[in-house]
Amino acid sequence: MPFMMVKKVFKIVGLKGSGEFVNFGHEVSLLAKQLLSRSNEILHTTETEIALYEPKKYEQHRIGHYYVGLIVSEKLNEVPTGMDYIETNKSYITTRGNMSNLGELHLNLLNWAEEKGYQRDLDSYIIETYHPKGEGDEEVQIYLPIQA
Template identity: 75%
Template sequence: MFEMVKKDFKLVGLKGSGEFINFGNEVPLLARELLSRSKEIQNRTETEIALFEPKRDADHAIGHYYVGLMVNEKLTEVPSGMDYIETNNSYITTRGNINSLDQLHLNLLKWGNEQGYQRDLDSYIIETYHPIDDGEEVQIYLPIHA
């Protein structure tokens, strides 16, 4: 199922950067580091979240990302080395099994194009992660111009 939503995210996370092609390996490693420090984050939820700089074109090889935990309210104190981020955008979104992540992204892009949505390449792509009985689901939020 695909839909357009306007959504607000609040999170505390660690910043990483590297080649887009390596994000699949680097992001989970940074997420493990973050989870090992999760007790330092006030007002945290159990929801893991990642923000990705969009790849603008074929020449755009290096990007940055954040891995974090969503928080219930704005924080005044953030743990050392972490950042507090708040976003509020319009997104097209879908959810499915994490093992189908690439296909979910492709299907969402295709649907967005068919619906005439324009991607916002200046805002973060967001993924939230949700444990299920036999693995994990991911919810993808692609920013669009409203």
């Protein structure tokens, strides 16, 4: 998929986690399993899985937080116990590709952003949405927040 800039609203119900950035890959998938075991409690779900990550702001920034959730089709005033409702409305640069190339996708998107002169918004969440392709294959769409 090509790179592009989009303005997008996400409505999410999810669980919050935190830990060292180097452990996010493992910790996020564990929390996602917990969330999916409770997905029947979430109203108006689109069944699209999503993760929001606090960006690493500098080298010594070792601990961050993240959310794993499901996209919902409308604003919710009540959410299941222990979950949060989050709504974002931001400008992002985005790309999509095979989950097995996640690191490369992020790197290529960052390089493209630099080439085009986009400034990252380090105060907003990096967002990934996950899209099963069948036979165990999965695509990921990455949304890096940028300053508008």
